Amino acid sequence: MIYRFNAVTKFPEARMRCYRPLLLALACTLPAACSYKPSFINEYKIDVQQGNVLTQDMVAQLKPGQTREQVRFILGSPLITDIFHQQRWDYVYRFREGSTGAVQARKFSVFFDADGRLERVNGDVEVATVAELTAPVERMRVVDLGTISPEAxxxxAPSPEEPGFFRRMIKKIGF
Incomplete structure (x- = not known):
């Protein structure tokens, strides 16, 4: 039997040296392969809502001369109360839609006088007009569920139907 020796079989570390560049290339491509996302795969992104939600109805209830407690009852606690501007409350709202990434931002400020009474408001939400404040609000609706004619x-009333097979068996058993 004839044994042939070469550098790869004689020295195992020489064989390992051949595989090192291959292992290095594999280690570099694996993270890149995990970060690739095909264009037809879309992850779900949630809608993010932050801050105070102010509606037009809430702002319409504000009247000059209201106390801080009344304003807090109507609008809720302000998001920002600055210690340097104690006569001002800021209500900030931000909404980012997850599917499109569109951002809506609103800012509404409430200003008080030295006595703590509402003086003025400023911001993105419109103040109600006098006509809107004095218009009567309809709070009840009449819903017609159908009328019955005098003949009907x-x-x-129709007589109840004869009980079925299982109902008769249950009655015979005594349940």
């Missing part, structure tokens, strides 16, 4: 009301 005079008819007798």
């Amino acid at each position: 009301a005079a008819e007798e």
Whole structure:
């Protein structure tokens, strides 16, 4: 039997040296392969809502001369109360839609006088007009569920149907 020796079989570390560039290339491509995302795969992104939600109805209830407690009851606690501007409350709202990434931002400020009474407001939400404040609000609705004619009301109610097989068996057993 003839044994042939060469550098790769004689020295195992020489064989390992051949594989090092291959292992290095593999180690560099694996993170890149994990970060690739095909264009047809879309991850779900949630809608993010931050701050105070102010509606037009809430702002319409504000009247000059209201106390801080009344304003807090109507609008809620302010998001920003600055210690350097104690006569001002800021209500900030930001909404980022997850699917499109569109951002809506609103800012509404409430200013008080030295006595703590509402003096003026400023911001993105519009103040109600006098006509809107004095217009009567309809709070009740009449819903017609259908009317019965006098002939249908005079008819007798149909007799109950004869019980089915299982109902008769349950009655015989005594349940």
